Amino acid sequence: MATTALERRLFVDGEWIETGDWLEVRSPYSGDLVGRVAKGGPQETKRAIDAAERAMREPLPAHKRAEILVKVAGQLGRRHDEVARLISEEAGKPMKAARVEAKRAMSTFTFAAVEARKLAGEMVPMDASQAGEGKLAFTLRVPRGIVGAITPFNFPCNLVAHKLAPALAAGCAVVLKPASATPLSALLLAELMEAAGLPSGWLNVVAGSSAEIGDVLVEDERVAALTFTGSGDVGWKLKERAPRKHVALELGNATPVIVCADAPPDTAATLAANSFSFAGQSCISVQRIYVLDDAWDEFVRDFVPKVEALVVGDPADEETDVGPVIDDDARRRILEWIGESGGEVLTGGETNDRDLIKPTVIANPAHDAKVSREEVFGPVVTLTRTSSLDEAIELANSTRYGLQAGIFTRDLRSALEGAQKLEFGGVTVNEAPTFRADQMPYGGVKASGNTREGPAYAVRELTEERLVVIHL
């Protein structure tokens, strides 16, 4: 529980500004006030873009950008407890998971610093054609321009880090709009970047009405790139509305896993641990498990008790595995989806005495039920008995999403078949598809997005090639 509510101003043009209006941040667990944040709108967003434009007129050399990123990583390490607690309080994320997120944010800044120092174009072999004889050519990687970044509630620190750190590595100034439910971690990162020596205007954080801030970011031609992580409905509309901008989308998933008869013995434990972390509110939380016939009885016997052993409760408690979902609307929707699944609820399916949804396992839901196709974003997993690997792959693919998927088998051929046929941006073998290390190329296909994050990949997205031809 938050002991003292924080008060945070917006960060625009190197200044911490008040607006006269406030956004309240409440604990999703207790409802207590965690903090309040100055609420911005179009005026602050325009001011932020003006500042970003001025900042980019004086480019920061790569070594300075890298030094700032390294300093922020160091501060994230030194202030680990504070960072993790803030994530936990504003998002209702159990401390165990909040600590992992805080550490991963260090990693994101560290890898971005490496990319800042490596950023370079390439030589073009001009004498490979007759036309090119007598000429030298190479490419530079130049920053696209001002980046408008929009982030979701579920990783309020590390997903903000995945926007800010690569943008700075690429030499782009940023206007960030964090999720209204969880703006405090973003503002803490801004504080760390300022303390690390980031000059005015390179980072601006404007919390407030998503439509108003989003409209300015979409309509202002000076914003060259939009990078959005969140739900598909919002993301794809943004892209439609900004045809001349570079729009990078990291969206949802309905994460499937296939369990073959020859899966490693700890498969049920791995999947139980990765299906309910942060109450399933991760875009790659395991949601749909397709179990082949021969593995079914043993898997169900192993999996359900492991799910029942998860500790449900106060996110501030270091022992808690599963806390609240983000708000009442989410809780109501998830319970509704469980109710209409058409399957057998093996455990959970209801709330506990603190109104937390118990980790829920549903056996054999209808193939067209929402839990089988849409993103639940809650502590719910389906188990579906399948007769063959082909059928499991077909069912895993029967969704509009395509972010990450997993397959558990010790047979190399089945593993490679999964890797080739599962229509997802990433396929994990004998590892839950919830796995992400921050340097990986991470992103989706189909409705799950159109880009790859991970500092090396995000830096490529946020820079463009400029060709230089020299006549010798």
Ligand code: NAP
């Ligand atoms: P969301 O409702 O789409 O919100 C994401 C962000 O978009 C928030 O900052 C939100 O602001 C803003 N937003 C909403 N409407 C907008 C508009 N019209 N114009 C501009 N911005 C707008 O998503 P969420 O509930 O926070 O996050 C959950 C979703 O994110 C899930 O679908 C999850 O899978 C996805 N996600 C994807 C990844 C990935 O890497 N692929 C990672 C994490 C989460 P407000 O908060 O002010 O409404």
